[in-house]
Amino acid sequence: VSPSLSKVIQDSSLSIIVFSQNYASSSCCLNELLEILECMKTRGQIVFPVFYHVTPSDIRKQTGRYKKAFAEHEKRFNKMKDKVQNWMAALTKVANLSGWDINQHVG
Numbered sequence: 001v002s003p004s005l006s007k008v009i010q011d012s013s014l015s016i017i018v019f020s021q022n023y024a025s026s027s028c029c030l031n032e033l034l035e036i037l038e039c040m041k042t043r044g045q046i047v048f049p050v051f052y053h054v055t056p057s058d059i060r061k062q063t064g065r066y067k068k069a070f071a072e073h074e075k076r077f078n079k080m081k082d083k084v085q086n087w088m089a090a091l092t093k094v095a096n097l098s099g100w101d102i103n104q105h106v107g
Contacts, residue, residue, distance in 0.1 A: 001028075001035050009035050014046045017094060019054050024062070024069035027077075030087040037090050049099035060095035062088060 001009070009015065015036045023029050039045040051059070058064050073084050 001031050005032070006035055010039055010043070012039070012045060014048065015039070016048045016050060018050045018052055019059055019095075020052045021054055021065045022069075023054075024059075024066045024087075024091065025072070027073065027087075030090070033090050033094065034086060037093060047094065047097060049094050049097055051099060051101045051103065053103065055103065056095045056099070056101065059091050062091065066091070 009032065017033065017036065036045065036047060040047045049056075054064075054066075058066055062070055070084065070088060073087070074081070077084050
């Protein structure tokens with residue numbers, strides 16, 4: 001996470017995370033997620049997840065495209081298994097938060 005983005009995240013009182021089908025494919029998004037969760041833990045930042053064409057269960061259990069993305073991350077970061085495990089744990093934690101499942105509100 002760049003220093004300027006890190007400062008913006010740290011200075012925020014609320015983070016809205018929009019989870020899409022390809023969210024887990026981006027190591028940048030996953031690193032930002034870790035930063036957000038650290039601010040939630042240390043600064044009391046409010047975190048509100050939005051689930052867009054994915055379910056909280058897909059994210060919590062890393063199924064579907066999330067499973068494929070993590071298979072790629074495990075190959076790419078094979079010497080940094082802790083990083084991948086931290087991302088997976090962060091996704092599980094956020095998927096357990098109250099949020100908004102857009103799939104339930106789209107006709």
